[in-house]
Structures are given as C-alpha cells and as structure tokens.
Amino acid sequence: MNPLLQDFNTAPFSKISTKDYKPAILKAIEIAKQEINEIVNNSETPSFKNTTVALDFSGEKLNRITSIFFNLNSAETNDKIQKIAQEISPWLSEFRNDITLNEELFNRVKAVFNNRENLKLSPEQEMLLEKQYKSFARNGANLNEENKKELRDIDAKLSKLSLKFGENVLAETNAFEMHLTKPEDVAGLPESVKEAAKEVAKSKNKDGYIFTLDYPSYIPFLTYADNRDLRKKMAIAAGKKGFQENEFNNEKIVLEIVNLRHKRANLLGYKTHAHFVLEERMAETPEKVIEFSNNLLEKAKPAALKEFENLEKYAKKLDGIDKLQKWDGAYYSEKLKKELFDLDQELLKPYFKLENVINGVFEIANRLFDLNFEEINSIDKYHEDVKTYNVTDNEDNFIAVFYADFHPRKGKRNGAWMTSYKSQQIKNGINDRPHVSIVCNFTKPTETKPSLLTFNEVTTLFHEFGHALHGMLANTTYNSLSGTSVSWDFVELPSQVLENWCYEKEALELFARHYETDEVIPMKYVEKIKESASFHEGMQTLRQLSFGLLDMKWHSENPSEINSVKEFENDAFSNTKLYPDVKENAMSTAFSHIFQGGYSSGYYSYKWAEVLDADAFEYFLEEGIFNKVVATKFKDNVLSKGGTEKPMKLYKRFRGKEPKPDALLKRAGLLNSER
Structure with a gap:
C-alpha cells in the first residue's frame, strides 16, 4: 500500500520510500482531475458553492503529497529525489494548465464572477471569487488554442529550469571544501568555529580543519579569519556558484528563464514579467517599485559611501x-x-544557546498571542534533527503542528525558510488546523559545546518564526487565502516585525542566559546590541536595494538582447556598487530567491515590508512590547486573516493609518537629522 495515498494526519515520513512519490502523484492528479470534471459536468447553474468553493477545495490530496515531496527536495534531498523532481514538475505544470486553460471550467467561474453583485458575499468570499477569476484570466484562460499550447510549453520548460538551477547551486555548495592544517591558517577564528571545522574534518577522516560554503562555516570564516588570501579563496568560491565552466553552470539557465518569463508575460498581454507579477501586489507596477527603491537609495547612498570610506x-x-x-x-x-x-x-554567543532561544520565542508567542508549545515525539520526522511540537492556546484548543529543523547537512539547501505541510481551512464545519515548518542552517553543537547562535542567527530564527505564526494562527475558511497566502510584499511583515523583539531588554531577559552559568545577558550588552543595530545600515540598505534593483532589471525590461549575465549585472549594480568587481563571480547564477524561489519581481518586498514592520513595531513601542491590546489587534487583523482582504485594508485596521517610511529611516539612522 502506498502510504501517500492513505488518509494521514501528519506526514508519514518513515513509511515513505522514494519509489512511492511518482505513482502517488500520478494518482492524486487523476483524483484532482475527477474533482474538476465533477464541477464542469454539474448540470446546475454555476453558483458560488458548486463552482468557486468546490474548486478551492479540489486537489487537496495532490497538494499534501507535493508539499511533502518538494519540502524534502529542499531540506533532505538526494540524487533520486532530484531526478523525480525533474520528472514530476512538468506533470504538475501541465495539470495546473489543464485547470486554468479549461474553457468550460472558466466559463462557470466567469458566470459566478459576473453575477457577484447579486450574491451577497462576505469580504472573504468576494476575495476568493476575485482571486479565482483573476488566476484564470491572468494565466491564459482567454487565449486562443494555439497560444494556450505555447503557454503550456513555456510553463513546462520553466518548471524544469528552476529546479535545475537549484540543483546546480546545491551541487556547487557541496562540491567546495577548504582543508587547512596549519594553526596560522585559522588564526583569528573563535575556538567554537575551529572546533566545528575540526569535527567536519574528522567526519571525513582528515586531520586539521574543513571549511565549507554552508553558512555557519562560511560566514564566520569571512568575519574572523586573519589570513586575507584564504578569505579571498572562500569569497570567490561562494561567488562562483553557477558561474564556472562546468556542468553546474547556470548562465544559460538564467537567460532562458528570463526570456521565457518575458515571452509568457507578452503572451498574456503584459509588457514584462514584472508588470504581470506586480499587478497583484501592493506595489502594483514596476515603476512604483523602482521609484520606491530609488527614494530609499537616495537616503541610504550618502550614508553608505561615508560608512565605506570610514x-x-x-x-x-x-x-x-x-x-x-x-x-x-x-x-x-x-x-x-x-x-x-x-x-x-x-x-x-554563550547567551544564545539554541534551546534557550527557542524557548524564548515560544514565551514571546505566549505573551503576545496566548500560544503554548509542547515538544512531542509521537509525530513522524524526516530526519532525527527535526523537532516536533504540539501548539495549543490558553484554553487548550489545538492550534497547529510545528516542525523545526535547525542544522545544515548535505541534502539541505543553504538559507532559512518557512513552509507548510498542511494549510488551515474550515471545511464541513470543521476548522482544519495547519502543519507548519521552519528550516534553518544554524551552528551545530560540538563535542564540548551546545549549539550557540550568533546574534544574526537569533534574528533569523525570530524571522522564520514570524512567518510560522502567520501560518499557525491562520483562521480563514478557504485554504487558498489562508496563512501566508497573501501578497508577496505583505508576507514579510509578520516575520520582520518579530525580529524587533530581539533588540528589546524585556524580551532578551526571557531567554538570553549564559549556557554555563545561567546568568542573564548583562544589560551593557543589551545596550550595545541596540546601539549597534544601525551600524553600517547605509551599506546594508544599499546591498538589499541592489538585489531588488537587479531583480527588477531582469524582469521589467525586454531581456532578448542580453548575451552576458556578467555584463548585465555590472550595469544593474552601477549605481549601488561599493566594492571593486570580482571577475570570477556573478550574483544571478546563485540568486535562488528569484530563479528558484517565488521572489522574481518581488525581492524589493523585503524593504517594502521593512517600512511596514518599523511602522507596526512603533505602535508596540508606544504601548509596550507585550501590550495585549496591540498584540490582539495584530493577531486579529493581520496574522489570522491571511489573504482574505487587501493588505493595506488589513494593515490600516490594525494600525489606524497607512504606514510611512519615517519609522524605518529613523530606526536605520538614515534621517538627515540623525547623521
């Protein structure tokens, strides 16, 4: 029996073998197609219930199976899984197109949409109907047959290319290691970093130290190693990912992806891919994004140049x-x-033992949102490193299942992300609660020390946990509007706002305790953390803006004349460049956010959401960082509402007004008066 085709609550990881995925996905596609046929062949007049709602609840089994598969492809992959991903991605893209290009289905959706004025729908129902109609119209439902076929071809190619892009980046990350044996080569590095590198070497039966491109190894090396030549070797290796003359080169893939996206947008009647994407975002147009970015750039650049000069x-x-x-x-x-x-x-670092930070973020979630986390071992895991929790509220109501996976390993891509194994929805009167996961790459424990986090890793944990709260506290009827299913430039608000608690004395006292003495972090350190929070903020802002502007340049212009990824990048970076160019390196060939993840034409949203988060946290600061009234307003109007209404409407209901960039500029020390 295929475990993926049985009814299950939490994902049955230990029962699944690699050979189960393809037959399960084929079968689930078949079931989903039957569900679509039932909607299409329904002899009753199209209604909100028999068409809109039925369509939203269709494909449930397929969604659950593919979420398991693709989450493992990111967090615990291997050659077999990657090969399957290449095979099934075109099937899934074809199936999605079977839905959006199904004329009879679209006619039913359109009939309900055209009759919406007479239906007395709630705001959430209106949003579902509008979103559904637009997803058809924006993805080719109005095209003729020839163009529909072309769209299918483009989508199949894109799904394979983005997978291949990610595989190449992971292969390049895993392929590099720097083996050092002389004590002078590791001069300047903290003992904990050397110990971790020693353990990597030992695991490979080698003496000395091994450093890799995994973040907990790479970032400390660049931050502390006194040997400049070795820092250079590491930095160039990281910057070469996907940009070397080998089988993992991503240059052609990048050019193919941007050209196919542009072609797809044109086919659908949009000027560029960015125009297509941004129509459904808070920002609305590439012109607005570029204007927003350039306004911030104007404020940040003088500060960045001064910081760089110093x-x-x-x-x-x-x-x-x-x-x-x-x-x-x-x-x-x-x-x-x-x-x-x-x-x-x-x-x-000794004050940020991983377990204490986890307990701290749980305590903060309890004080703000009445959540309780109990670690349990009865839930199946995909790796022994994964921790599993049962989440309840103060009345002992079940809220969510929470998975947390914290350390790097060979089959796991770099970075940190939140994902879900099951969305929240209300079906047949039952509130089906979500299963949410965060995946990070934090410093591993060693023989002599527990996992001690850098402050940057602490803020990363809070960031991903903010996303997780958005998923866990979801309380909507329809799964396609639930949790993080919101505009991409709104999705970073919950994650970025939660980072602010890491800088507050009242919050730090809850979890920042020395792992050996249990001493609370000295207040002089807390003051210094706060004081240094805007250190080099001009340079940091410039860096973030440069990535967002590169993304916009790839996607808001016609890319057909671009021959060289490197030349194109240098041009895009001309206004934000501080350091000399490194000819062996390119950014785009490993820019997974936009070529593998969902951030194409959306990287600006980190900065966009920073404006929202600074403005939102100012409200907490005014009333108290654990103020229950403000926290409840944030929970009720942002975290639980998902994509049920327009983001600005939800934000204004929480805050009472539209956000202004002043709070961000003030926090970053970029207001002229503060310089």
Whole structure:
C-alpha cells in the first residue's frame, strides 16, 4: 500500500520510500482531475458553492503529497529525489494548465464572477471569487488554442529550469571544501568555529580543519579569519556558484528563464514579467517599485559611501590595505564594530544557546498571542534533527503542528525558510488546523559545546518564526487565502516585525542566559546590541536595494538582447556598487530567491515590508512590547486573516493609518537629522 495515498494526519515520513512519490502523484492528479470534471459536468447553474468553493477545495490530496515531496527536495534531498523532481514538475505544470486553460471550467467561474453583485458575499468570499477569476484570466484562460499550447510549453520548460538551477547551486555548495592544517591558517577564528571545522574534518577522516560554503562555516570564516588570501579563496568560491565552466553552470539557465518569463508575460498581454507579477501586489507596477527603491537609495547612498570610506580608512590604518575588497568587508566591519561598541559577537554567543532561544520565542508567542508549545515525539520526522511540537492556546484548543529543523547537512539547501505541510481551512464545519515548518542552517553543537547562535542567527530564527505564526494562527475558511497566502510584499511583515523583539531588554531577559552559568545577558550588552543595530545600515540598505534593483532589471525590461549575465549585472549594480568587481563571480547564477524561489519581481518586498514592520513595531513601542491590546489587534487583523482582504485594508485596521517610511529611516539612522 502506498502510504501517500492513505488518509494521514501528519506526514508519514518513515513509511515513505522514494519509489512511492511518482505513482502517488500520478494518482492524486487523476483524483484532482475527477474533482474538476465533477464541477464542469454539474448540470446546475454555476453558483458560488458548486463552482468557486468546490474548486478551492479540489486537489487537496495532490497538494499534501507535493508539499511533502518538494519540502524534502529542499531540506533532505538526494540524487533520486532530484531526478523525480525533474520528472514530476512538468506533470504538475501541465495539470495546473489543464485547470486554468479549461474553457468550460472558466466559463462557470466567469458566470459566478459576473453575477457577484447579486450574491451577497462576505469580504472573504468576494476575495476568493476575485482571486479565482483573476488566476484564470491572468494565466491564459482567454487565449486562443494555439497560444494556450505555447503557454503550456513555456510553463513546462520553466518548471524544469528552476529546479535545475537549484540543483546546480546545491551541487556547487557541496562540491567546495577548504582543508587547512596549519594553526596560522585559522588564526583569528573563535575556538567554537575551529572546533566545528575540526569535527567536519574528522567526519571525513582528515586531520586539521574543513571549511565549507554552508553558512555557519562560511560566514564566520569571512568575519574572523586573519589570513586575507584564504578569505579571498572562500569569497570567490561562494561567488562562483553557477558561474564556472562546468556542468553546474547556470548562465544559460538564467537567460532562458528570463526570456521565457518575458515571452509568457507578452503572451498574456503584459509588457514584462514584472508588470504581470506586480499587478497583484501592493506595489502594483514596476515603476512604483523602482521609484520606491530609488527614494530609499537616495537616503541610504550618502550614508553608505561615508560608512565605506570610514571602513576603508580603518582597514588602511590597521593593516595598510589600500583597496577594500569583498572578502574584507565582514572582517573589518566586525573589528570596527567591536572597537566602536566594545561588542564582540563571540562574547554574545554563550547567551544564545539554541534551546534557550527557542524557548524564548515560544514565551514571546505566549505573551503576545496566548500560544503554548509542547515538544512531542509521537509525530513522524524526516530526519532525527527535526523537532516536533504540539501548539495549543490558553484554553487548550489545538492550534497547529510545528516542525523545526535547525542544522545544515548535505541534502539541505543553504538559507532559512518557512513552509507548510498542511494549510488551515474550515471545511464541513470543521476548522482544519495547519502543519507548519521552519528550516534553518544554524551552528551545530560540538563535542564540548551546545549549539550557540550568533546574534544574526537569533534574528533569523525570530524571522522564520514570524512567518510560522502567520501560518499557525491562520483562521480563514478557504485554504487558498489562508496563512501566508497573501501578497508577496505583505508576507514579510509578520516575520520582520518579530525580529524587533530581539533588540528589546524585556524580551532578551526571557531567554538570553549564559549556557554555563545561567546568568542573564548583562544589560551593557543589551545596550550595545541596540546601539549597534544601525551600524553600517547605509551599506546594508544599499546591498538589499541592489538585489531588488537587479531583480527588477531582469524582469521589467525586454531581456532578448542580453548575451552576458556578467555584463548585465555590472550595469544593474552601477549605481549601488561599493566594492571593486570580482571577475570570477556573478550574483544571478546563485540568486535562488528569484530563479528558484517565488521572489522574481518581488525581492524589493523585503524593504517594502521593512517600512511596514518599523511602522507596526512603533505602535508596540508606544504601548509596550507585550501590550495585549496591540498584540490582539495584530493577531486579529493581520496574522489570522491571511489573504482574505487587501493588505493595506488589513494593515490600516490594525494600525489606524497607512504606514510611512519615517519609522524605518529613523530606526536605520538614515534621517538627515540623525547623521
């Protein structure tokens, strides 16, 4: 019996074998097609219930099976899973097209949509109907047969290309290791980093130290290693991912993807891919995004140039370096930060034991939103590292299942993300609760020390947990509007707003305790964390804006004349560049957010959401960071509402007004008065 085709509550990971996926997905596609046929062949007049709602609830089994499969393809993949992903992705893209290009189905959806004025729908029902109608109209339902066929071909190619892109990046990440044996080669590195590198070497039966491109290895090396040549070697290796003359080169794939996206947008009547994407976002148009980015750039650039100039002077004074390179930035920034604020990341780490930080974020969720987390071992896991929790409210009502996967390993892509195994919905009067997961790549425990997080890793955990809260507290009727199913430039608000608690004394006291002495983090450190929060914010803002503007340049212009990824990038970066170019490196060939993830024409949304989060947190600061009234307003109007109404409407209901960028500029120290 195929475990994926049985009824299950939580994912039956231990029972699934690789050979189960393809037959299960084929069968689930067949079941979903039957559900669609039932809607199409219904002899009754199209209604909200027999068409709109029926369509939203269709494909449930397929969604659950594919969420298991693709989540594992990111967090616990191998050659077999990657091969299956290449086979099934075109099937799924074909199936999606079978729905959106089904004329009879669209006619029913359109009939309900055209009659919406007479239906007395709630705002959520109106949103479902509008979203459904638009997903047909925006994805080819109005095309003629020839163009529909062309659209299918494009979508099948795109699904395979983005998978291949991600596989290549992972292969390049796994292929590199730097084996060091001399003590002078690891000079400057904290003991904990050396110990972790020693354990990697030991696991490969080698002496000395091994450093990799996994973040917990790569970032400390660039931040602390005194040997400039080795920092250079690491930085160039990271920047070469997908940009080397080998089988994992992504240059052609990038050009194919952007051209296919542009062609697809044109086919659907849009000027560019960005015009297509942004029509359904808060920002609405590429022009608005570019204007928003350039306005911030105008504020950040003078600060960034000044910060860079000071950093360059500092590096020259310290080590006689004439020209600061990319592999020098983190190293000298850390030294300067330590000098200015007397703050050493390594001094902070003992106060951020992973288990304590997890308990801290749970406690904050309890104080704000009445949530309780109980670790349980009765839920099946896909890897022994994964932790599983039962989430309830203060009345002991079941809220969600929560999975957390914290450490890097070979089959796991870099970075951190939130995902879900089951969406929340209300069906047949039952509120079906969600199963939510966060996946990170944090410093592993060693033989002598538990997992001690850098402050940056602490904010990452809070960020992903903010997304998880958006999923866990979802309380909508329809799964396609539930949880994080919101405009892409609104989805980062819950995650980014939660990061703010990491800087507050009242919150830090809950979890920042020394792992050996249990001493609460000294207040002088808390003050320094706050003081240093806007350190090099001009440079950080410039960096984020440069990625967003590169994304917009790829997707808001006709890419057909682009021959060189590298030249195109250099042009896109011309206004945001601080460091000299490294000819062996390219950004786009490993820019997984936009070429593998869902952020194409959407990378700007991190900065967009920062404006929202700074404005939202200002409200908490005014009333108290654990103020129940403000927290409940945030839960009721943002976290639980998903995509049931327009984001600005939800935000204004929480905040009482539209957001202004002033709070962000103030927090970042980028208002002229603060310079």
